[in-house]
Amino acid sequence: MNVALEPTTVPVGGDYDVVIGSGVLARVGELLGPDVERVLLVHPPTLPGLSDRVTAALRDQGYAVHVAEVPDAEAAKTATVAAGLWSQLGQAGFTRTDAVVGLGGGSVTDLAGFVAASWLRGVRVVQVPTTLLGMVDAAVGGKTGINTAEGKNLVGAFHPPAGVLCDVDVLDTLPEADLVAGLGEVVKCGFIADPVILDLVGSAVAEDPARARSAANPHLRELIERAVRVKAEVVAADLRESSLREILNYGHTFGHAVEQVEGYSWRHGEAVAVGMVYVAELARLTGHLSGPDGDALVARHRSVLESLGLPTSYVPGRWDELLAVMRRDKKSRGSTLRFVVLDGLARPTRLVGPDDALLQAAYGLVSRRGTSPS
Structure with a gap:
């Protein structure tokens, strides 16, 4: 990967941007937009280092960060896990101007997007995919959802993110x-x-x-x-x-x-x-x-x-x-x-x-x- 390359910004209509580059993880706060005070950072247990870096970047920019660790992969995409996140948002007093950040693979961004879409009928979400699949598919497009016993992604909502941040450096440690x-x-x-x-x-x-x-x-x-x-x-x-x-x-x-x-x-x-x-x-x-x-x-x-x-x-x-x-x-x-x-x-x-x-x-x-x- 060529670290000398400037980040590439791909607009999705006029609604939001996908930022692709090397070493851009700390720019997550730039995508949140105005008025946000509280941020719920949703991440799997496999990314402690990255979650610490994103948490630090957000706190340095003045946000109150609440961290939610969720199961890895498809185990995250259940009504039970989503309900736990709704409870955390409620207990922390999240308002309609606050935001959710999904850090992880496609399952986490699907879940984080759905929770953001359903909390107070829709709060801002920024997606930070850490897998190749998440970068090119799940995090882009605004389709969110969880699974049921009857099938995959049968419960969900269309909820475009405020932005998507793809730091290609995180792929170096991807299996x-x-x-x-x-x-x-x-x-x-x-x-x-x-x-x-x-x-x-x-x-x-x-x-x-x-x-x-x-x-x-x-x-x-x-x-x-x-x-x-x-x-x-x-x-x-x-x-x-x-x-x-x-x-x-x-x-x-x-x-x-x-x-x-x-x-x-x-x-x-x-x-x-x-x-x-x-x-x-x-x-x-x-x-x-x-x-x-x-x-x-x-x-x-x-x-x-x-x-x-x-x-x-x-x-x-x-x-x-x-x-x-x-x-x-x-x-x-x-x-x-x-x-x-x-x-x-x-x-x-x-x-x-x-x-x-x-x-x-x-x-x-x-x-x-x-x-x-x-």
Whole structure:
């Protein structure tokens, strides 16, 4: 990572900015805006050093900081944890002009955003993602939520943040498996909107496959910036996922089903990687991708994802479970399943109500070499 580079600011419409840079963690207070007195800093137990630094930066800038440690990963996204944070806000006397800061991975930013959206019908939130997945996906866009026993993110709200701060230096200590999982969402942006992302991934792998899967990837900051720009442009045009924003769900309907069936033991980016291969095969079966170019694009899904060490197949024999979960997906309309597929590279479209036989056939094509990620 080049520390000489100035931070990059990516606007999300005219609503807020995403700041991406090296050594910018202490700038969190700049994104809070005027009138804030109290800040609830929500973080997982795995980030004591970073939470101390953010707490110190906020206190140096005159804020009264209340710290809330929440469980790691999906265990944070429950009604019980959210209720505990509401109690903390109430006991500390938080008003509508105060704020929440979410410091952590996508699960923490989802939770912090939901708590901010629901407290007093909405207080300011600043997201400080500490994982690649959080930077390029969860923290940007204003979608917040918690899980229930029936599915992922079924309870939530659209609540745009006051700002998002992505300090790329924090990725240096991110476990490789988590960074690779985040690259799954980056690759998604390449297939739906920005093919340069796929070229950069290919270049990094050709130069040094091991480094391409680490924070030492020389293209990592550009990949983050490009993925954030894709999401920012889509979100600015469609905040509430009524039309265009659905393209960001490429690979997610099947991917979310895998996550739930596996009890969330798979990382989100791993499940989405398989989900992208699934919808690529579904696009070919339904005629959206055809001929040699279509075959090549399906093959490219597998080659790019596998080059990063991401899974591209799922175990056989689980179709009934997966289908039942997909039918409860929040993107469905009644009993009609909806998928994002490609008509070509960077040409996403919707596939509404495909025949069940084709859905199962696509599953067969991704379950022949079924494995579980490490």
